[in-house]
Amino acid sequence: MTTAIDINTNENISIKPIAIYQSDAFDVLLLADANTGKGIWRGFDYQWYTDPEDGDLDHDSDKIEDVYGADEEEWEAAANAKLAEYGFKLGDFDEKAGDRYMLVEA
Template sequence: MTTAIDINTGRHIFVKLVAIHERGRSDILRIADAITGKGAWMESGYQWCIDMEDNDFDYVAERVECVYCTDEKEWEASANAKLAEYGLKLGKFDEEAGDRWELVDGD
């Protein structure tokens, strides 16, 4: 499991990162914690951060842009290429939510 720093307390907390389609956009993914529902972002040094007091998901969630495709397989390859910058790749699609994927180690 991945950890993130709560920027308010400096404590490390366990997070389960997911990639979520930005509302109405298939070319943009947002990274969030599936446990708390809070947006997550990466600081320098490849450290994930989370703000447990801020509810402005659109402002804080890491934004992965320019995920383009002509079909589903190409879209997944494009998303994984972008997520590789974070050391991640798409995992299982959440059928129930319908708009997100688990994120797994890209190695």
């Protein structure tokens, strides 16, 4: 189970990490919590943080940038290489939402 500190209450809350495409170019992924849809970011202490009261996903998310690949397989390998720094890799793609992957521990 992954937890994050709610910056409003300083309490640990359970999160389900996801990566969301920032644009149609698929080269930037935003890290977020599937439970709330709010951004998550890793602090200097390597703890996850979130602000469930703020709706600015672009501001409150760690960004995985420069994700490129010649095809889907290369793109996923590039994304997984960058996500490994966070201890994650791509999981299932959310077909319904159409713009996000569940993240699983690497």
